[in-house]
Amino acid sequence: MSLVSTMIKRLLSHCPKSFRAREDGSIAVEAVLVAPMLFWTIMAGYTYFEAYRQSASNIKAAHTIGDLISRETREINSAYIDVMEEMFSLMVANQADLKIRISLVLYDVAADSHSVNWSAIRGGFTEKLTDANIGQYKDALPPMSDQNTLILVETSNTFVPLFRVGLGNIELENFIFTRPRFANNIKGNV
DSSP, rough: OOOHHHHHHHHHHHOHHHHHHOOOOOOHHHHHHHHHHHHHHHHHHHHHHHEEEEEEHHHHHHHEEEEHHHOOOOOOHHHHHHHHHHHHHOOOSSOTTEEEEEEEEEEETTTTTEEEEEEEEEOOOOSOTTHHHHHHHHSSSSOOOOOOOEEEEEEEEEEEEEEHHHHHHHOEEEEEEEOSSSSSSSOOOO
């Protein structure tokens, strides 16, 4: 017999038999025991749902940026990138630590390598994508034909949960690539 059941039997043996037989008040005792678990479950459900909602918002915003740039036939400049950053911040609800990096990547089949035509950063990114560091993305990029370009949109946002239910701050990072629709080489002056 466990220690807890032994202790309960001892306590009940010291109570009068009429007190042990009564059942009124049992619902109140059960409510006191269950209410904290119920509130924690509701808070945890809300927090996890909010994290998934925020992640979906970030992905949609990154796809929107990639799609807008893919339709451009004019040169992309700093003002255009600033507007993309503003749109990104409007599309995501949690604006903690927003980062965005947009790059146009060219593939050369003879060298079997990618090169960066232009790259722009906003927010917390510290360096633009360059020919020197594009190699780290080689496995993540889709197969491309010779001299074709790809718009690469990288976004990042920190999700800070409202309630502490075992879920800490989460860095929501997205890596989206889109092919240009109208012009293979979108000019950039950023």
